[in-house]
Amino acid sequence: MTATATPIVQLRGIDKSFGPVQVLHDVSFDIRPGEVTALVGDNGAGKSTLVKCIGGIHPIDGGAYLFEDEQVHVHSPRDAAALGVEIVYQDLALCDNLDIVQNMFLGREKRRGLVLDDATMEEMAAKTLDGLSVRTVTSIRQQVASLSGGQRQTVAIAKAVLWNSKVVILDEPTAALGVAQTAQVLELVRRLADNGIAVVLISHNMNDVFAVSDRIAALYLGRMAAQVKASDVTYSQVVELITSGRSGDLGLATANGVTL
Amino acid sequence: MTADLAPGKSERPNGPRRPRKNATHSSTSLRSIARAYVGRVRGGELGALPAVLGLIVLCAFFSVLRPVFLSDLNFANLLTQGAGSIAIAMGLVFVLLLGEIDLSAGYASGVCAAVLAILLTDHGWPWYGAVGAAILTGTVIGLLLGGLVAKVGIPSFVVTLAAFLGFQGIVLMLLKEGTNISIQDDTILAVANNNLSPALGWVLLALSVAGYAAIQLRRNRNRARRGLTTAPPALLAIRIGSLAVLGAAAVQVLNQERSRNIIVDSLKGVPIVVPVIVVLLVVSTFVLQRTSFGLHFYAVGGNAEAARRAGINVAGIRIAAFVICSSLAAVGGIIAASRGNSVDPNTGGSNVLLLAVGAAVIGGTSLFGGRGRAVDAVLGGMVVAVIQNGMGLMGYSSGVKYAVTGSVLLVAAGVDALSRRRSALR
Structure with a gap:
């Protein structure tokens, strides 16, 4: 400290x-x-x-x-x-119908040319979650709708720290x-x-x-x-x-x- | 499902340490994918399942009662009958993804068809110029509707209900109070009335299957190289194989001679509208699934506030949805004009819009936004076309056809609402 x-x-x-x-x-x-x-x-x-x-x-x-x-x-x-400076709001601002990776990169997607670079985004998301020692989610391709409250909060926080x-x-x-x-x-x-x-x-x-x-x-x-x-x-x-x-x-x- | 954070370095030193779940770094098995799919269906995410099952049941039902339903001629008819509303439905998917509605898509297609017919027949424009002008008309209509919804803030239901009436009037004015304009341009007429040569049908199918296989295999190899989850080879084989088998069956049937009198006229091959619809399907699917622009439709439909905070231009996406919808409605109008050989005040009217909305919803696109795919329009459109066609063959009146199609739409919307409630309860 x-x-x-x-x-x-x-x-x-x-x-x-x-x-x-x-x-x-x-x-x-x-x-x-x-x-x-x-x-x-x-x-x-x-x-x-x-x-x-x-x-x-x-x-x-x-x-x-x-x-x-x-x-x-x-x-x-x-x-x-x-x-x-990133704010994680009380109401989380996650899209239920998108998966964890899509939510973490929402509005700042990695692209290769015109096409979404899913592989890179998945790698970065996995690395960020690992860095926070998050081992709770079975797949980072699972929809946010299927997550518990704590897992959602984790995703929202991971989204905030993803960008250094x-x-x-x-x-x-x-x-x-x-x-x-x-x-x-x-x-x-x-x-x-x-x-x-x-x-x-x-x-x-x-x-x-x-x-x-x-x-x-x-x-x-x-x-x-x-x-x-x-x-x-x-x-x-x-x-x-x-x-x-x-x-x-x-x-x-x-x-x-x-x-x- | 509980969130288990593994113990941190200082906290809970004696807590149970969970083994690192390795699922993200290997090829998932076919069985686990099947189990996940069953789980999703049970959780209320039905996807294309009702449409596919409905299609099989309806086809079996009609072919037992009216064997002519299964004839080569009728199969080709089915495709050309459905094509117009499939194009409109594909545009509606974009609007429905946002949880909005476009009630004017039917008459928008009528306006665009009228523009096409007037330019072709009255002004002698070449077909490509007239088609361009018709689609441009659709784009302008979409800009107008989208602007009123996204910028002025009028609910889309009201904007498009007003446009529904307004466009009906514009079609009447364009067609000089209800005369009908016939279309003589060979290229436009060919779209819904002519067929590819049998050989060309096979070549296009081979190219499509090869292209699909190449994309799937390349993506899988790319992901495997980077140590990410990959689809099991068996699943890829099933996907590519079923596309090849179904496509080959369809091309084979369509390549049969279906002319009643072969001396007068030979009639065989894949109708030209089929590759037109396939191109629309591939482009729409690419935009929705593989680009960030497409992803933002899902984001705005899922949680508009989250999308706004993520820096997405929500108003821009709304306007884009209406522009795409009206432009695809224009394509639908062109197909309808080609099929009818003319444009009259009823083009795009009566049940066209309801059939298109029905097609999208039956295919699995949610009326509440956030869920839907371009292929829904094709699957649902085929269900609607089969109902219309099959009931026609059974000799039912238009009245009964309307009532049944309306009921099917209601059932599909009910399934949508219930599955939404089910996934919300989870």
Whole structure:
């Protein structure tokens, strides 16, 4: 675990409004390679908006987006993908009627001339799944419709790392999974970070957060309440940060002074 | 089915280590392929099975009741009768793959046929110019429909229902309130009325089988070299062999003399529409199965949002589907004009569209999008043609034929809906 690694993504003073509603206020957020950074917060705290700003789906209104210490302007998911930032959404965005390989390469198929280069894609997909120590699927030519929830999540994550991504953001990857499958996906999340990828994990489940995270960032009503090392805080402190924006010395200076 | 991630390096050090499944690096056995197929069918993925079974049952049924059904002449008739709606159905497969519908494909083919007839007969254009103009008309129609669906956002059902009525009117206007324009151009007439010479039929069949075998063997060798799964040689032999045997049987039957009066006119050989349909089938199958453009139809039909996030131009794919559909409808219209020797306000009208939609759905293309192949149109089109032809031979009225064909379409759509529910429940 490289606690001293310099952040690959640094957000400074991000503001974001939708019409008259300001969703993010002066948010700063660091994402470090080789670490799992958990992003927590109550419903409506702005987690999804922040992630979509990082992923280029929403343009930011104000503040700086630094990638590897360079200021960048991310206006579309393509810009983010070009930097090596991939988001795995809660609803997975997989096509049930396509097989695993087709899903992993969707929109970025390898071709030879006019024709799909299935052999190369199969090799690359198999290599990526091997690299993540995924041995669950019997055939990578099987339709996604026939996979379990955990296997689908695995495919979605493998799709995100296929392109040598540097930052992978996972939006509630375990929300719909059972106990065993949650454990498997969390193992995979940990392995991503151990492979040197900067991982952001959005979760409501404190057990998941403490199981795999190196750092925890808590959003409260659109403000970054605290970004701390997981080993420095307790379970109840994080819950306090989520529900009231402060906990002892941690958190926002005046929790009640926050207005939407 | 549970997801088993093998234990990672630090976690669960004593967990059970599963042996690496080696299935991806060897030739899968014929038996496991057969088992996988049965599993897919049970899971609700019927594919072409209902159409093939239906074809066999219907053929057996009609040939027992009306032995003339099996005659050489009738077999050739069956093919030329079905060809027009098969072409339209093949275009509809692209639209249905997206979960959309084109109700105007029938009358679009009528408009294109009218354009063809007017240019050929009234303006004396050469056949290739008129055919080009007819197909271009189809393309423009498709651009219009696709644009209204994909860019304006009107449901395809409404857009094409409006176009269904509108094109009916355009055909009437083009044909000056219902006169019929006869076609005298020999090349166009030959499409549905003339035959290949028996020798040419054999040559084309040999080339097709050889080409198919070469593609299959080359792909398998390529995959084996890279250590990927390959189809077992037995499966390849079955595929290539059945194509050769069925093709040879068809060519042999079609090469028989089927003229009633051989002194007046000799009538033998493969109808020219057959290679036309085969070319459409090969090109459509290539586009859908082997290009990323084709794959994107399946992606948009399976999950449009996922396709959008993957950077696929969803609106572009929608428009392309309607363009392909209307252009293939134009081909269907040309075949119909050739077969009828003329174009009248009813060309592409009455039951043409329903038969084409029926053909695609009976063949196994889903109305819900995401599932379908070009060959579905051919298989389903043959089922529809057999029903029409066989019931005609049995002397049923058009009324009964319509009712039965409508019921078959309903049954096919029901099978589609139930199999979808079954695979969703899994």
